[in-house]
Amino acid sequence: MFQRVHDSSGDPFPFGAVFGRRVLRGIGQVYLLPSARAGAVLLAAVAWQSWTLAGACLLGALTGTVWGLSAGRADAGGRAGLDGYNGALTGLGIMVVLPPGPLAWSLVAPLACLATWAARVWRNRCAAPPYTAPFVLVTWLLMAAAEGLDLPRAAAAAAVDPGWGEAVQGLLRGVGQVMFLDDPRAGALCLLGLALGAPGAALSAGLASGLCLLAAALAGFPSDAAGLGLYGFNAVLAAEALRAVRPGRLDRWLWPCLGALLSLGLMRGFQALELPPLTAPFLLAAWAVRQAALRRGAQARAA
Incomplete structure (x- = not known):
């Protein structure tokens, strides 16, 4: 029993x-x-x-x-x-x-x-x-x-399949890559799981991944990394971490967007330095923007 x-x-x-x-x-x-x-x-x-x-x-x-x-x-x-x-x-x-x-x-x-x-x-x-x-x-x-120790390494990620819409695949991969998933259908399942947990989280994840996909294209970042979702997954986490930081109503989407875009820039920096980023860009972006948001909230309350 x-x-x-x-x-x-x-x-x-x-x-x-x-x-x-x-x-x-x-x-x-x-x-x-x-x-x-x-x-x-x-x-x-x-x-x-x-x-x-x-x-x-x-x-x-x-x-x-x-x-x-x-x-x-x-x-x-x-x-x-x-x-x-x-x-x-x-x-x-x-x-x-x-x-x-x-x-x-x-x-x-x-x-x-x-x-x-x-x-x-x-x-x-x-x-x-x-x-x-x-x-x-x-x-x-x-x-x-x-x-x-010169240990054997795991196989590299598969090449991007252009298939049914590179932009959609890149967005879904950006969500799934949080858990190292490069199959866009797995990314879609991740979005479904987020929606079941909190619909706002699924919306935030999709928007953050899409925003960074667009920003990466406008900035001329390598398209193969964008197609694999490598510019989106840190942004997904940064947006979700900062979604709860709301010192004012007008800031509801400001901080998640800032965090997502900052994580994109940091991710590109890690790539340029040939360092394994994992979720370090998310961490640095979330900590920095969270601190700025809390400081702004404290100033607003003191005014």
């Missing part, structure tokens, strides 16, 4: 159901959504493209959630899935850096734990939210180790 506990809504559920919701919320938190429904569809989107990626994503989210529970982390953040998303991304990142095999799979659990622990330490000691910083740092360390 499962022990009966209460989830964040106060309704009783068997422990297994509560745990499953936490894991799925952790996957939803990859897009900053504490929604189990969104997490389930996002996991299905990953499985659509690759069962290997889906398994690594789920294992990473499970590991992070279990670590949070074993460490006695029964706070609101744990219930909202904040112990799962860096682990989920780390699992995905490992399979993107290394070919699937014993080494890659053996690294998922320990590195997911490391990323989850780092996120907890960050939230306890820093005012700025960690977002995906632990995943970025852990994956960069893995990339450096793989390069230094």
Whole structure:
């Protein structure tokens, strides 16, 4: 018989159901959504493209959630899935850096734990939210180790298929690339998952990806990267992170748009320097614009 506990809504559920919701919320938190429904569809989107990626994503989210529970982390953040998303991304990142095999799979659990622990330490000691910083740092360390040890690397992304509308494919890939998905149909499933979690999140993601696709074309950025959605995924995360920062009604879309465009410029900078960006452009853009928005809000209240 499962022990009966209460989830964040106060309704009783068997422990297994509560745990499953936490894991799925952790996957939803990859897009900053504490929604189990969104997490389930996002996991299905990953499985659509690759069962290997889906398994690594789920294992990473499970590991992070279990670590949070074993460490006695029964706070609101744990219930909202904040112990799962860096682990989920780390699992995905490992399979993107290394070919699937014993080494890659053996690294998922320990590195997911490391990323989850780092996120907890960050939230306890820093005012700025960690977002995906632990995943970025852990994956960069893995990339450096793989390069230094001359380990085999995972296969590169497939070439863009022009097919049914390059712009539409680029927009959908921009949403899906948050989870390393370059199949536009998987990106469409990600949009569906966001809509189930919060319709505003799906709208924000689509607009941010489309905005940066247009801006990249106007700026003359390489079209192959645009077609793969590489200019959109950081913008998707930046827009969603800044959507909740509203010091004034007129600023409702200002900060997400600024964050999206800044992430695009930073992404191009990482590419020019030949550095692996992951979600670092999102982090830098979100922190900078969030600070500017909060400062403006404080000035407005003091006036």
